[in-house]
Amino acid sequence: xxxxxxxxxxxxxxxxxxxxxxxxxxxxIRHINTTWALTAVEMGLSPQWDRPGLNxxxxxxxxxxxxxxxxxxxxxxxxxxxxxxDCAYYRKEFHLHLSMSGETRWFQLEVIPLIExxxxxxxxxxxxxxxxxxxxxxxxxxxxxxxxxxxLRGLLPICAVCKRIKDKVNHWxxxxxxxxxxxxxxxxxxxxxxxxxxxxxxxxxxLDPDSDDI
Numbered sequence: 284x285x286x287x288x289x290x291x292x293x294x295x296x297x298x299x300x301x302x303x304x305x306x307x308x309x310x311x312i313r314h315i316n317t318t319w320a321l322t323a324v325e326m327g328l329s330p331q332w333d334r335p336g337l338n339x340x341x342x343x344x345x346x347x348x349x350x351x352x353x354x355x356x357x358x359x360x361x362x363x364x365x366x367x368x369d370c371a372y373y374r375k376e377f378h379l380h381l382s383m384s385g386e387t388r389w390f391q392l393e394v395i396p397l398i399e400x401x402x403x404x405x406x407x408x409x410x411x412x413x414x415x416x417x418x419x420x421x422x423x424x425x426x427x428x429x430x431x432x433x434x435l436r437g438l439l440p441i442c443a444v445c446k447r448i449k450d451k452v453n454h455w456x457x458x459x460x461x462x463x464x465x466x467x468x469x470x471x472x473x474x475x476x477x478x479x480x481x482x483x484x485x486x487x488x489x490l491d492p493d494s495d496d497i
Contacts, residue, residue, distance in 0.1 A: 302390075302412035305397060308366055308405065310340035319412070326379055326388065352377070358392075365396050365408055376415070389419035 296303055302319040304312050312335050323333035331337055339362065342348055343355040352358065354377060364370035373394040380387050390412050397407040440449040447455045462468045480487040 301414075302410075304410040304412075305407060306339060306410065307407040309338065310362060310366070310408075311338040312336065313407070322412075322414075326381065327383065362394060362408065365394055366405060368396070368405055371396065376419075378419075387416075388414065389416045391415050 297316045299316055300318060302322050303316040304319050305314040306312050315333075315335060320333040323329055323331075326332075331342070340359060343352055343359055348355070354375065358373075358375065361370060361373040361375075365373060373392075375392050376389065377392060378387050378389045393411045393413075395409050395411075396405045397409050398405055441447070441458075442449075442455065447457050448461045449455050450461065456464075459470055463470070474482070476487075476490050479490060
């Protein structure tokens, strides 16, 4: 009979906010928690992924399912290594594209062998899948910003007369266009005091320090 402590552990696993599944030694999913089932339905992976009984080895060996998991060969190799005791841990990032909404969701998959405390034999695997879409977006934005910063480092060829900048494909463009394309900068226009004196001399008196006293 299941004791109270074991029951609490099962309740905790079912309540986790990350997808959790347990496979047997053949790679067949035997148990899943609530988050796994709900996420599968949300991602349009029902009815195969939201209930026990799916054999991962058979499913991912099917060429028709490779579009769902492009890294299937690598994952299967690592899964077999864990089931045979040749690997103690596997972790991999992957993403799924939702055709209905056009959204891309990122996840991190972790696989470890299932070993009972009183027995050293491997009983299967534990699959833990955590969504990391928000963090992946931050990472991609950071990479983009760093790339833009690197673009503006070093020597920029600039015309000594018209001040246009030459880009990597030898195309000359004005400074505003170049900075808008390579940074997040936005421009508003004004006229500096020196240009006011040259272009609008009759109004340049407002720039004199004592003009307010006249």
